[in-house]
Amino acid sequence: MSTSRQSQSRGRRAGRLRAVPRRQAERDPAQGDPLARQRRDAGAAAHEGGDRQAARARPSVRRRRPHPDVPSRVPPAQPRPRVQAHGLGRPQARPPGVRQAQDAVTLADVAFDVPLDHPFSYRVPSDWTLAVGQRVAAPLGRAERIGVVVALRDGDAAGLKPLARVVDPAPVLDAAGLTLAAWIAEQSLSSLGGTLAALLPPPRSTGAQGNQAVRSDDAVPSDDAVRADDAVPSDKAIRSREPLRAGHPRFKPGTRSDTEPGQSPKPDVLIGTGRERRLLERVAAARAPALVIVPDIEAAGRWAQRLDKHGPVARLDSGVDDVARARAWDALAAGDARLAVGTRSALLAPLPAGATLALVDEHEAAHKPPGPPRLHSRDVVLERAARGGLDVVLTSATPSVETWWRADSGRARLVPGESAPWPLVQMADTRGILKVEPLTPALARTVRETLAAGRRAFLVVSRLTSALACDECGVIVRCPECDVALAYARAARTLTCRVCGRETPMPETCPGCRGRRLSPFGWNAERVEHAVRRRFPKARVARYDPDATRGAKGERQRAEAAAAEIVIGTRGALRLFGPASLGVAGFVSPDHLLRLPDFRAGERLFSLLWAAAERVAPGGGLVVQSQTPEHYVFEASARQDLAAFYRQEMKFRGELGYPPFRRLAVVTVTGPSAAGTRRLGDEVAAALASASALTAYPPAPARRDRARRIVVKGHADLGTRLAEALGEFRRPRPKSRGIIDIEVDPVEWPS
Numbered sequence: 001m002s003t004s005r006q007s008q009s010r011g012r013r014a015g016r017l018r019a020v021p022r023r024q025a026e027r028d029p030a031q032g033d034p035l036a037r038q039r040r041d042a043g044a045a046a047h048e049g050g051d052r053q054a055a056r057a058r059p060s061v062r063r064r065r066p067h068p069d070v071p072s073r074v075p076p077a078q079p080r081p082r083v084q085a086h087g088l089g090r091p092q093a094r095p096p097g098v099r100q101a102q103d104a105v106t107l108a109d110v111a112f113d114v115p116l117d118h119p120f121s122y123r124v125p126s127d128w129t130l131a132v133g134q135r136v137a138a139p140l141g142r143a144e145r146i147g148v149v150v151a152l153r154d155g156d157a158a159g160l161k162p163l164a165r166v167v168d169p170a171p172v173l174d175a176a177g178l179t180l181a182a183w184i185a186e187q188s189l190s191s192l193g194g195t196l197a198a199l200l201p202p203p204r205s206t207g208a209q210g211n212q213a214v215r216s217d218d219a220v221p222s223d224d225a226v227r228a229d230d231a232v233p234s235d236k237a238i239r240s241r242e243p244l245r246a247g248h249p250r251f252k253p254g255t256r257s258d259t260e261p262g263q264s265p266k267p268d269v270l271i272g273t274g275r276e277r278r279l280l281e282r283v284a285a286a287r288a289p290a291l292v293i294v295p296d297i298e299a300a301g302r303w304a305q306r307l308d309k310h311g312p313v314a315r316l317d318s319g320v321d322d323v324a325r326a327r328a329w330d331a332l333a334a335g336d337a338r339l340a341v342g343t344r345s346a347l348l349a350p351l352p353a354g355a356t357l358a359l360v361d362e363h364e365a366a367h368k369p370p371g372p373p374r375l376h377s378r379d380v381v382l383e384r385a386a387r388g389g390l391d392v393v394l395t396s397a398t399p400s401v402e403t404w405w406r407a408d409s410g411r412a413r414l415v416p417g418e419s420a421p422w423p424l425v426q427m428a429d430t431r432g433i434l435k436v437e438p439l440t441p442a443l444a445r446t447v448r449e450t451l452a453a454g455r456r457a458f459l460v461v462s463r464l465t466s467a468l469a470c471d472e473c474g475v476i477v478r479c480p481e482c483d484v485a486l487a488y489a490r491a492a493r494t495l496t497c498r499v500c501g502r503e504t505p506m507p508e509t510c511p512g513c514r515g516r517r518l519s520p521f522g523w524n525a526e527r528v529e530h531a532v533r534r535r536f537p538k539a540r541v542a543r544y545d546p547d548a549t550r551g552a553k554g555e556r557q558r559a560e561a562a563a564a565e566i567v568i569g570t571r572g573a574l575r576l577f578g579p580a581s582l583g584v585a586g587f588v589s590p591d592h593l594l595r596l597p598d599f600r601a602g603e604r605l606f607s608l609l610w611a612a613a614e615r616v617a618p619g620g621g622l623v624v625q626s627q628t629p630e631h632y633v634f635e636a637s638a639r640q641d642l643a644a645f646y647r648q649e650m651k652f653r654g655e656l657g658y659p660p661f662r663r664l665a666v667v668t669v670t671g672p673s674a675a676g677t678r679r680l681g682d683e684v685a686a687a688l689a690s691a692s693a694l695t696a697y698p699p700a701p702a703r704r705d706r707a708r709r710i711v712v713k714g715h716a717d718l719g720t721r722l723a724e725a726l727g728e729f730r731r732p733r734p735k736s737r738g739i740i741d742i743e744v745d746p747v748e749w750p751s
Helices: 003-017 048-054 175-188 192-198 275-287 295-309 322-336 375-386 401-408 443-454 525-535 553-561 571-576 602-615 632-639 640-657 674-689 718-725
Strands: 107-112 120-123 135-142 143-155 268-270 288-293 311-315 339-342 354-360 391-395 413-415 424-429 457-460 487-489 495-497 501-504 541-544 567-571 582-586 615-626 663-670 700-702 707-714 739-744
Touching: 048 339, 048 700, 048 707, 120 135, 143 192, 175 192, 175 288, 175 375, 175 700, 175 739, 268 275, 275 288, 275 295, 275 354, 275 391, 288 295, 295 311, 295 339, 311 322, 339 501, 354 615, 375 391, 391 495, 401 640, 424 443, 424 553, 424 632, 443 457, 443 615, 443 674, 457 571, 525 541, 541 553, 553 571, 571 602, 571 739, 582 632, 602 615, 602 632, 615 632, 632 640, 632 707, 674 718, 707 718, 718 739
Parallel strands: 268 391, 268 413, 288 339, 288 354, 311 339, 354 391, 424 615, 457 567, 457 582, 541 567, 582 615
Antiparallel strands: 107 120, 107 143, 135 143, 487 495, 495 501, 663 707, 663 739, 700 707
C-alpha cells in the first residue's frame, strides 16, 4: 500500500479524535492536516464499518476512482508544520479535508471557557433535541469540558466528534442573553466562553470524569488571559459554512435589539439618606419582577432578608449552594419567582420586559474586579436595560465619577433623599508631628468623651503605601505628567509612575517646600492598636481587617470587633456598623489613601469619609488627621457637599484625560523569560503606539519585574482599536511567545 493511502487513513482517524475549531474547519482542503495526506493501510478498512468496506470492494476502486476524502482535481496537500493548539498545550490536528457532499447532519457550535473568541464545532447525535443556549459536555483537548451551544446549523460532519452529553435540560440563556454576553466579550476583548462561564450558575452536575464545571464566582483568571500570537478577534466570533435549515436558530453577536443607544432609559440614581428603604418601596410598588445586584455575598444575605418581607426571594450568589442557585435561575426563567438578589455573576439572570434591575452601591470596586466578565456591572446593567426594556435603578451614597458625569450631562437622574444630620467634622493638621504618637490631642479627647457617653469609636487606618510625602508640608511626590503619586521602591531608591512608566531617582528635597524630610512614613493597624491600648487601658479594643484576615481567624476577629468599644480597622471594617451607630469615627492618617499611585485615590477617600460620616450618630463627631487639611476631598466632606467634590474631581480628570473623559486599558505582557518579557513588551508597546486614536505609554515593570505593563488611553471605541492594534500578536504561530492580559476600564489599579 502506498504511503499516501496510509496517510489518509491516519488523517481520517485523527479527524474523529480531535475537536476541530470552526475557523480551522473552513480552510481550503489543500491546506489540511499533513496526517490526512497519508493513505490508509490494507487492514484499516475493517475499522470504518461495513458500508465503507463494501464500497472499496467495487470495481470503481480498482479503476482508481478518487477517494471520497480528496475532491476531484484537487492536488494533494503540501506538508506544513504542526500548529500549537490555542491554549490547550498540545498539537492540534487540522481537518483532514472536505468530503463530497453527503446527507447533512446537525452541527453545534460550542463556546468553552478558553482564551479563544470562536467556538468549536461538534456533531449532534441524531436522537438528541438540542437548543441554542443549552450547556453540553464535549471532548476538548485531553479532557471533557462544559460549554454553551451558541449556534446550531446543518453541515458536513466529516472529522467532527460528537457531543458527549447534555448538561442542562433546557437553555440557561435565550437569544437576547447570548447576544448581550457576546457584546460584553467584544467590548472587553474577552472570550465568549469565558464571559459565559463567569455569568451563568454552576451546572447541575459534572457527570463523567474530566469535566470542568466552572463556578461563576470562582473563575480562574489565567484562563481568560490572551496568549500572544493566538487568534482571538472577538468581533469575528461566530461564522457558518452552510446555510441554516428552518428551525435552527442562531444569535448574532453584532446586533442589538430595537432599542438603540440614543433610546437608552435614564437610570434613576438614589443618593442621600434612606436609599435602601426607597429602593424597597419602589420594588414593592412595581409588582413586576425585580433583580437586585449587590457588591458581595455578605450584602446579598442582607438584601435577601430585606426583600423577603415582600415575597419569596431567589438567591443567585455563591452564599447558597449550587443546587439552590440553579433552582433560583430556573424559577426566574419560568416566572415562578418575582424577587431575586445576586452578585455580578447574576447579571444575565432571566428577566421579562418591564422588570426592575437594580445595582446597589454602584461606586463599590467589587462591581468591577479583575477577571471575567471584564466590564463594570454598571455598564452591563445599563446596556441590558436599553436592550430589554427594563427599569434600571442605581443606588450610592457617593456615585462613581462616571455616573455623576452621566447625570451632569443629562443621561441619568439623581434622586436625593431627605436631609439628615451631619456629624461635626474636625480637621487636625499633622504637618511636622505624628512621628511618635498616632493620636492627636483632638482625636484622643473625642474618643475619651465618646467612651464616657457609652458610645463606640472606630479608628480608620490604611495599609502602608509605597508613595513618598514631605513630613513638613505634606506635599506628595507626583508624576509631573500624570499627576498621580509616584511609587517608591525602597531597595532601588527610585520612584516610578504606574501610568506612564516614568522612572526617576528619589529626590533629595521636597518639590513644595524644599525640605529634606521625605518618607513613606505611616501608621499601620498594629502600631495604632498598641498606642490606643496604652492610652485607654480599661477600654475593650479590637483590630479588624476583613480583607486581610479570612477563615476562622477572621470570624474570631469579627466577633471581637463586634463586642469592642474601640475598633481599629481598614475601610472594610466599616461594614460592622449600621447607620448612626458610632459616637466618633477617626481617620488616623488618611493622607496615605491620597498617596496611592492611582488617579481614583481622591474618589475613594471621599467615598470612605462619607460612609464613615453616615455611621456617626447625631451629636457624634468625625475627626480627620491630615497633612493637607485644605484638600478639596476633606473640605467637601466637612460641608456635606457632593457637588463641590465632583466639580473639582471632574476638572482634574478632564485636564489629564482620565475617565470618564477618556477610557483606559491596562495591557500586561508576560513572556517565557525576563528577556522574552521585555522583548514582547516592547513589540506590543510599539504596536499600540502606532495605532490611531490610542495613547500608549512606555512599558513599565510589573509584578516584581516579572511582567511589563502598558497603560493605554482611548475613546469610546477603545476595545475595537485595541483589537486592531494587537491583531498581529493573536495570529497562530508554531510557538507561543507569551501571554497578553488586557483589562479594560480598570477600577482596582493592578499592583
